Amino acid sequence: MTITKILIANRGEIACRIIRTARKMGIATVAVYSEADASALHVEMADEAVLIGPAPASESYLKVDAILDAAKRTGADAIHPGYGFLSENPDFVEKVEKAGLIFIGPSARAIRAMGLKDAAKALMEKANVPVVPGYHGEAQELVVLAGKANEIGFPVLIKARAGGGGKGMRKVDNQADFPAALSSARREAKASFGDDRVLVEKYVATPRHIEIQVFGDNHGNVVHLFERDCSAQRRHQKVIEEAPAPDMPEDMRAAMGAAAVQAARAIQYSGAGTVEFIVDASDGLKADRFWFMEMNTRLQVEHPVTELITGLDLVEWQLRVAAGEHLPLTQDQLSINGHAVEARIYAEDAEKGFLPAVGRLAHLAFPGGDIRVDAGVRAGDEITPFYDPMIAKVIAHGKTRAEALGKLAGALGRTEIAGTVTNTAFLTRLCRDADFAAGRLDTGLIDRNISSLTERAPAPRTIVALAALAASGMVASHSGKAMSVQSLGPFEIWGAPKRSVKLGINDTERAFVIEREASDSWIIAGDGMPSGGMRLNAVQWSGNDWAFSAGGVTQRCRLVQSGTEVAVFHEGLTYRFGKQQHLRSDDLAAGGDQVVSAMPGIIKQVLVAQGQEVKAGEPMVIMEAMKMEMTLPAPRDGVIADVLVADGVQVTDGVALVTLQAQADAA
């Protein structure tokens, strides 16, 4: 079989990443896209592109017939599913094959065998792969499950058998909490997967998530490409991944590799897969303290760290295997070189409970050098509520773990993103966290250190003053060329020598008055400024690079203005200031009469009815935005005047969802 043209049934960074390898191999590419992605990077990169439907994934990236039709129309030989979407859908695989196309991935049978956590565990038990102790039988009655939990011994973990993405999972510490945890796990499982059946597992102490990359071909060969440690997690979701695992003993690596290969062999696995294990690290890493959790039958988000330590291109391997070739290397030919770490940059507000965000990326600049950046967006693109809000993966390689982590932290600091809030400061802090840096990690590390990892760094006064000056429009350049202080050419005064501006700083509005003192110096007075104002002198200005002096100290930064904000990148941190007309109204609900959507999303459940009495903080509406569920509380005690939305309704941001009777009426 030869593959000359592939269709990529995906979007974003993974679609772009697959296109790069296909191009290198001389294989033509077809992108598919939704209406929301008409000008997306993956569409631009592919040789051909086919529109498959409206923005919601259910009407585009999950539409099997539209995708098969696109493949037929473009004459593709094979379909690469990427990750997510249809990548682990066995019915899709069967349809692809029935249409006479190659599915770049495992067989439908292998996917089915690993599709449900309970059946997969039973299968692995038979194949002598150690599995997490627990109950994964058919019975689902509360009494049975509670009894099993008792036998297993608390703490236990309830897991949706159809689970993924940490959904439908609850840790339970004691018998008394079990019934409530079970019903909430079931509710989430039902809503997310349409299947509310669960299993109960021993909650492993001091858990580390260590997974093994495996690869099989259609000739019975299976190898493993060593481990990745994904213990840096939040809400059971990976944040930073690395390879190899810190302090991994050789005998444990060999045992885990062998177990993973055994797991893959048991289902005649072909292509790229990951066998995930949970490790009890309470007494360091020991070769008999790891247990199978599940197998992901696709390429994983974090595959680049394996690529960097092995020097291989896993997508190339996928394409070769799909074309019927033998695995390019045998187990003895594989080895680990150095250490690699990957951080996932998301549009989310880490300092505000990781609230997912949207927005247009007014500015986007990634570090150069030997840093790998896998991104699916470019400046000007929009992060929409329709898809995963990941902006990019930044991956660093070093001779040692310390070197790789240092490089990653540096690279994150040099990453400039304006137009939306991101988690980069949180990621940088995590790289530098004392426990993490020392390799003392487990899945609870982020939670334990959450306050120091998510502390919002207040903008230095000089940066605030500079942002106010920039927003005032009293400085402009004739050209983007660097000018020295002697030539005052780039600075020009617009209009009056005195102007007032307002900036939104961490959700509060601050007012400033800017006065021109000389052609290159200004006095910025107002909220948070020293009495008498702060004097800023322009030293140099070239494009986004600013150098200015305040109090005799010269500082450099990068500053980008869009219609809605001023973003300042300074010493590895990003400070965002909302412009007056666009101040966020997130906090408008606190103490007020309304509950307002803070971002576009879908109403999952309205929990209150008209006329009902509520207490401040009581949950009123459950909303899902950017794949995250959030509960919106009552802003104060009161009586519901009106419910303005219903379950399943899609809303934009700033929309009133529920109103309370005005306080005077209620009294």
Ligand code: ADP
């Ligand atoms: P999902 O498919 O929803 O991602 P997983 O089974 O892969 O669920 O588990 C996700 C994460 O939950 C793991 O990486 C680990 O941090 C934690 N976890 C899962 N099982 C256990 C367990 N038995 N004990 C402790 N932590 C666990």
